[in-house]
Amino acid sequence: MTRESITRYWHAVELLQPQSAPKIEKRDSLFASFLHDCNAARPVMPWAAGSPAHGQQKPKDRVWSHTLFAHLYDSRRVAESLKQLYGADQGYKEPPKTRESALFALKFTEQGLMVQDSLVLSSEAWFLGRALANRDWTRGFDEEQNYLREDIKPLMGGPVDAAMLVELTEKIRNFLGLDDFFSATERYTHRWRSTPIKVKNPAQEDDPLNSFLLADLADVADSLRNGITSAPLAQYLARHAPQQRLHIDDDDASLALIERLAPKHYPLGCWPAEHHLGLVHSQQLAVNTLLHTLSDGEGVLGINGPPGTGKTTLLRDLLAAVVTQRADALAALPRASAAFVDGTPERVSDGTDFQTVHALNPVLFGFEMVIASSNNGAVENVTLELPQRDKIDPSWLPDADYFGELGELVSGKPAWGLISAALGSKARRRTFMPLLLRPATPQTQGQRPRRTGARLAVGLGGRGAGR
Incomplete structure (x- = not known):
């Protein structure tokens, strides 16, 4: 298995792991979102008088922002179709789980205007369409999503009504090549999430459906195919080397740990912490190891710690060490x-x-x-x-x-x-x-x-x- 194939596999996993559509929950405050469903073939727009969202209250200083999770489907159907296409996985298996995802997502203003460039396709649905058509899935997702964002602007100009949304849904199903797979539109549901947001400083929402790594992984895989890599990337994608691992819970590791915690390995600077408290041994071990292994070269070092165990505290001392090293470089200048x-x-x-x-x-x-x-x-x-x-x-x-x-x-x-x-x-x-x-x-x-x-x-x- 090559480094490129490892990255392609990782890319495929990310493509096939879309976010679940938000679950409908009871709204418990004026600041909370209101979620409701409607039939995909007969949608009711949340800004329309007959919508369940129309009578919802919100704080006076906020306006409604509507996010559509369109054409909900069960991801198990996609997994079953891909199994028939490529064969069953011979490695690790886990029971299939229900995951309700959306064919696409789209944002609208309080007045029902489409937010420009807010269309997001499901990467899983895009992958399935490409696979069923025997087309290359390693590239093209971002390009086709951007093409659709421009293509739908004439259709979605002005306040959007139910007929326009039905036409958009059919257009995207056809574009992805999934009309036969999904069958009749009336069998599916749209989910609306209406959120009160600040007018002047609205909270920015990330991609509501897909992994943020897709474009980067495609670029990395293409670079590896062309022989372009780096020491950290090569190390990260290399096979596990047990002999390079130091098990700190092993009695035989005591001498190595004592050596790494010797004063000569401490950085020349540390964070001016509250009450002049230093790092605990496990944190200091991480800082010393980082500086020893990566100060003069390239590479990657993983440090794992659950929430509240002092990762930010460790980072402060690492920052202090780097600032001190830079001060040495400045002091060496003649003027x-x-x-x-x-x-x-x-x-x-x-x-x-x-x-x-x-x-x-x-x-x-x-x-x-x-x-x-x-x-x-x-x-x-x-x-x-x-x-x-x-x-x-x-x-x-x-x-x-x-x-x-x-x-x-x-x-x-x-x-x-x-x-x-x-x-x-x-x-x-x-x-x-x-x-x-x-x-x-x-x-x-x-x-x-x-x-x-x-x-x-x-x-x-x-x-x-x-x-």
């Missing part, structure tokens, strides 16, 4: 201006304006950290908390100040430093860049602080800051 590369400065956009920047010296590269997760909230909790003043011991203040004033402007809370920011969306980056490069402090109100950018380039490790 402050050596942090930048000589030459013509570049002009880059900060989202609202252009800034003149000088590229950083390559010796300052490699100290960046990206925190990524399938849960946006978890990432934001970490990146927004790290700069806050109450996350370090008060005894370090006011000496521990790492662009604290700018950190407070960016985070909106009292900060001791500007060491992290939530930048996972275009909107967040657009908000962050002007605050970073053109902060409106009492001292700089109405001005552009040209010297601040140079200091921040040294402090943060980005490519952008005026000199």
Whole structure:
């Protein structure tokens, strides 16, 4: 089995694991969503007078957002069809479970207008249509979904009524090549979820049906086919090597554990924690191992910990160690201006304006950290908390100040430093860049602080800051 085939298999698993449609539950507050079903051949729109959602109450400062989970079906039928097509799985088996998924999902405003580009196809249904037609399923999902988003705009212009939705459902069934598989439309159900949302700051919803890994896995598989890989990817896809595993619960591992926890393996910096508390041995073992194995090379190291066991605490010490290493690199420069590369400065956009920047010296590269997760909230909790003043011991203040004033402007809370920011969306980056490069402090109100950018380039490790 090759690395490409492993990734293709992973991609297929993700394609065939759509999210279940939300279950209908009793609405227990004005802020909660209201869910109801209607027949797919005779749909009732939630903004219509005869809809069960029409009489639902909501907070005065909110409007309705309607999400349609269209043409619900049981995924066991798809599994049975694929079994007949490809044969039964000869490996691990588990009893088939009922999973109610949707052929597609679509969002509408309170007035019944389709939200542009909100159409999401079921990757499972798309895969089935491709398989039944003996067409390639390794590529094409995103392209066909984007094509449909454009194609349906003339049909779904203006307030959408029941007849338009019936036509859309038939169109998508036909497009996916599943008319014969699903039979009559009246046998199926639409599920509506009506949610009160804030007008000015609506919560962003991720893909309500599919895995967020689909496009990335397809790209990785194509790269592997063309011989393009990396050390971390090769390590991740390699066969398990038992001899490389250290079982910390084994008595024979004691000497190796003691060695890894020896003072010489500790990083030169640690987080200024509350009450000056250090890490417990298991956390320190992880930090020491990370720095020992990955500081000077590429690779991947897995650390598993249930909620509340100190993964964020561990991350703080790792961050402190990286900042300290970078401080050593800065201290080795002959002068402050050596942090930048000589030459013509570049002009880059900060989202609202252009800034003149000088590229950083390559010796300052490699100290960046990206925190990524399938849960946006978890990432934001970490990146927004790290700069806050109450996350370090008060005894370090006011000496521990790492662009604290700018950190407070960016985070909106009292900060001791500007060491992290939530930048996972275009909107967040657009908000962050002007605050970073053109902060409106009492001292700089109405001005552009040209010297601040140079200091921040040294402090943060980005490519952008005026000199």
